[in-house]
Amino acid sequence: MRHFALILSAVVVLMAPASALASSEGPAVRVALSMSPSQKGSVLRAVLMNRTDAVVSGSVELMLPDGISLRRGPARFEAALASKGVEVHTFDLVASRGIETSAVELRFIPSANQEGYSRGRLFVSGGADRLTGMTTEQAIEAESLGTDETGHRLFAASRLPRSLDAPVPNPAGDAAVKGRLTWYGHSGALVPGAHVKVELVPPGGGAAVATGLTERDGSFQVSAGDGEGAVKARFTLGNDRWLLKKGRKAYSWESPELTLVEASVIDAGEIVLPKGLPSSEAAWIHGTLSLALQAFSDREIDISWWNQVGINWPARGDYYSWGEVNLTEPYQWDVIGHEFGHAVFHIGSNSRSSGGQHKIDECYAKTLAWSEGFATFFAAVCHLDRNDPDAKFQFLVPRRAPIRLENVPADVCESEKNEWRVGSALWDLYDLHGDGTDSVAYDFDRIWKWMRDGNRMASLSDYWAVVRQDLPAAEREAALQALEQSRVDLQ
Numbered sequence: 001m002r003h004f005a006l007i008l009s010a011v012v013v014l015m016a017p018a019s020a021l022a023s024s025e026g027p028a029v030r031v032a033l034s035m036s037p038s039q040k041g042s043v044l045r046a047v048l049m050n051r052t053d054a055v056v057s058g059s060v061e062l063m064l065p066d067g068i069s070l071r072r073g074p075a076r077f078e079a080a081l082a083s084k085g086v087e088v089h090t091f092d093l094v095a096s097r098g099i100e101t102s103a104v105e106l107r108f109i110p111s112a113n114q115e116g117y118s119r120g121r122l123f124v125s126g127g128a129d130r131l132t133g134m135t136t137e138q139a140i141e142a143e144s145l146g147t148d149e150t151g152h153r154l155f156a157a158s159r160l161p162r163s164l165d166a167p168v169p170n171p172a173g174d175a176a177v178k179g180r181l182t183w184y185g186h187s188g189a190l191v192p193g194a195h196v197k198v199e200l201v202p203p204g205g206g207a208a209v210a211t212g213l214t215e216r217d218g219s220f221q222v223s224a225g226d227g228e229g230a231v232k233a234r235f236t237l238g239n240d241r242w243l244l245k246k247g248r249k250a251y252s253w254e255s256p257e258l259t260l261v262e263a264s265v266i267d268a269g270e271i272v273l274p275k276g277l278p279s280s281e282a283a284w285i286h287g288t289l290s291l292a293l294q295a296f297s298d299r300e301i302d303i304s305w306w307n308q309v310g311i312n313w314p315a316r317g318d319y320y321s322w323g324e325v326n327l328t329e330p331y332q333w334d335v336i337g338h339e340f341g342h343a344v345f346h347i348g349s350n351s352r353s354s355g356g357q358h359k360i361d362e363c364y365a366k367t368l369a370w371s372e373g374f375a376t377f378f379a380a381v382c383h384l385d386r387n388d389p390d391a392k393f394q395f396l397v398p399r400r401a402p403i404r405l406e407n408v409p410a411d412v413c414e415s416e417k418n419e420w421r422v423g424s425a426l427w428d429l430y431d432l433h434g435d436g437t438d439s440v441a442y443d444f445d446r447i448w449k450w451m452r453d454g455n456r457m458a459s460l461s462d463y464w465a466v467v468r469q470d471l472p473a474a475e476r477e478a479a480l481q482a483l484e485q486s487r488v489d490l491q
């Protein structure tokens, strides 16, 4: 047994570099909410924790659903949290009527970044005398219709009211279903549900009789051959490139029942995920990942290397580990882009990375800075405008947010051992905003090709060696000037 244990630990050590845990700095202020009954009604308790060594100032804002109000006191006030400080605030809530599960949200908005925030959220229900609370995970569990034998956690989608087309003969001779998938995005507007797996399944469960994918505009048409009778359209947030899940259960929504018509296409109409429910927010993550896919597909870049990546939500932290992306908040587009950038880096290139502690404004191992810097750059390619004179993020590393990529603050450690500067050097190579000594703009297909060309690259200098070799002599100096503007001092 002793030998066995030794062999096992050797295997773990060998595998670690390829699947290293890469996590970004968490929120500067963490918010936790809980609900408890009191003699007068219901008390919401908010615990605010400053996780940094500095004072963090900002505003606290309580957002209540219709039918619930605050007995007294302001719903918004200023706060300054001491270094590593913890503050507890309580709010007396009054419900004017029976409340169906609705979200109570408390945001901490730092003064330094009015666009960014961290939040605590509690799903409350009950009556005038007493409200009870559920965490996001409990609420997702509660609204789920259950799980099926194929490992899907099922939810109900509905059909938006509109008149449906009558069945039309299908030239292909199959019984087929068409329709369109949408959901409510972070802004509250309906957005198309692209790149989503669609299946036709028997209403009582069982094997799918047809499979397909939604298009970029959310539309789909799937064929069930000579199938007949009732089916439901089932939408799973994933495709060949990723799969949204909690633990081992994929997130899936089922439409109302449809009836197949022999050799005809029937119209399922516009299928929409429920508004305001936490499970539907998994779709925001899917929408963000669609931009990562489009960064490649819009440029017709080969992605045959890209195996399906598991996306775990809600998770306890934002990190990439053992081939999976773990996420806390579905609205954090830049954090999601960064963590998925780690997945792309690991799966699509054989670049080296290393784990360990890292602070975005400090210097450390250049291999760690290389992998972190690339992940941040990838988030920028997915989301930021190449012409932006002040390209920046919103939620990434709240301690220093907004993280400005085109204009790095002077106090950030100067070297290729710093991830912020590695990310900004790659950004200058790519962006169209000429500034300082940056006069180049290579599109992502070139930048990705160099990632693929490199062999065991372990730093930005290693990357530059690959770029340098590929560029015509006349372009080398300008490319080097663009990279070195970020004070990365390449070898």
Ligand SMILES: [Ca+2]
Pocket (backbone or CB within 6 Å): 427, 428, 429, 430, 431, 432, 433, 434, 438, 439, 440, 441, 482
């Ligand atoms: Ca540029």
Ligand SMILES: [Ca+2]
Pocket (backbone or CB within 6 Å): 406, 427, 428, 431, 432, 433, 434, 435, 438
């Ligand atoms: Ca630039």
Ligand SMILES: [Zn+2]
Pocket (backbone or CB within 6 Å): 022, 023, 024, 338, 339, 342, 372, 375
């Ligand atoms: Zn990272």
